[in-house]
Amino acid sequence: MPTADPWTPRYLRVYGEAELVERQGQFGIAPYMRITPTLSWSFNLEGLPFSHDREVKVQRTVHEPASEPGA
Numbered sequence: 001m002p003t004a005d006p007w008t009p010r011y012l013r014v015y016g017e018a019e020l021v022e023r024q025g026q027f028g029i030a031p032y033m034r035i036t037p038t039l040s041w042s043f044n045l046e047g048l049p050f051s052h053d054r055e056v057k058v059q060r061t062v063h064e065p066a067s068e069p070g071a
Helices: none
Strands: 011-025 028-043 059-062
Touching: none
Parallel strands: none
Antiparallel strands: 011 028, 028 059
């Protein structure tokens, strides 16, 4: 298992606005959740093996609202 040998923990946490949208997906048209992030935290998204001597660095990102077209 790639995340257990070597131990490779990672995470992504997202806060934001969610809405259900109908769209074409792998299995046909279905409702999907579209998330517009406002704040997120991540750790080790590059997938580096973890060791106890490695510093744990969590990345916090504030997402700016998208500007409206023509604004």
